[in-house]
Amino acid sequence: MYLPSLAQLALGSRLKSLSDHFYAAVDEVYRTCGAGVESRWFPVLRFLWENGETTVSDVAQAIGQTHSAVSQLADKLVDAGLVCRKKDAQDGRRSLLALTEKGRTDLSALGPIWVAVRRGIVKSLGEEGLEALLNALAATEAAVQERSVVDAMLAEHAIVTKAALEVVPYEPALKDHFYRLNAQWLQRHFRIEDVDREMLGDPERYVLAPGGAIFFARLAGEVIGTCALLQEAPRVYELSKMGVDETFRGMGAGRVLLAAAIAEFHRRGGKELFLESNSRLKTALRMYEQAGFVLQPSVRAGSHYERADVYMIYQPEQRQRAQAAAVRS
The missing domain is CATH 1.10.10.10 (Winged helix-like DNA-binding domain superfamily/Winged helix DNA-binding domain)
Known part of the structure; x- marks a missing residue:
């Protein structure tokens, strides 16, 4: 029920x-x-x-x-x-x-x-x-x-609204949140594919063991967002499984998680960071673009996802050059 x-x-x-x-x-x-x-x-x-x-x-x-x-x-x-x-x-x-x-x-x-x-x-x-x-x-x-x-609820509301967002790494106790947050947006916009089901059901095996990382956004103890950094090959990473609880949209959780994943990519000395998405997710695509991801002319060869019709690569320098050129023109 x-x-x-x-x-x-x-x-x-x-x-x-x-x-x-x-x-x-x-x-x-x-x-x-x-x-x-x-x-x-x-x-x-x-x-x-x-x-x-x-x-x-x-x-x-x-x-x-x-x-x-x-x-x-x-x-x-x-x-x-x-x-x-x-x-x-x-x-x-x-x-x-x-x-x-x-x-x-x-x-x-x-x-x-x-x-x-x-x-x-x-x-x-x-x-x-x-x-x-x-x-x-x-x-x-x-x-x-x-x-x-009422007094108890309002007191808790004051605590939550004054709390700062924090990003924490994966721990077993947070496993169910990784599934919950991603299943929420997948079921709303698309469907949970087999590759999603495997990764969300066993993130330790399919994300962490191959050399990836998982982050969670937490607000006053409530887990409201998550994302994963998948290691595709040595020094090559994929930004994936970005999900924010829809009742907490607009609080910056997605941007905080994205910044944490990019920082981890740099910390590891990564040379390439890419993501796959869908053109229907306009808000997410704008966020990725502003963070330095550049849209590629075609989908990624060998994509894992049926829903993927967007391929972006993290190229902040190219993004900055394009912005500068747009300003000059």
């Missing part, structure tokens, strides 16, 4: 999906058993059943919903004839919610259904599964009461 792969980012969506599932299941049971209530009404009705007439604010605080949400729900219950609004005898400025006679009558017939719901959930989830879920919910409720989720 897709949502689980998003982990924390989809927490609210996953909880809503589960919530909608249980609401729908209980509503179906209510309808089948002839009960004229809805599952979303349960918290308010049950609270009024157990505590008697009370204010919207008291109900909202007790069930953990906003005053507005409870007030809107109360309107529906009034329309259904289950709840009424009445003036507070001690404070005429506020109103109280109370069950009507119909509300009490209808709720008094729900005992068998509530037993069936409770037992059915146990059978469906299993006793251990249900206990784990209820414990997790209790812990989560306590945690969000102790510290605002």
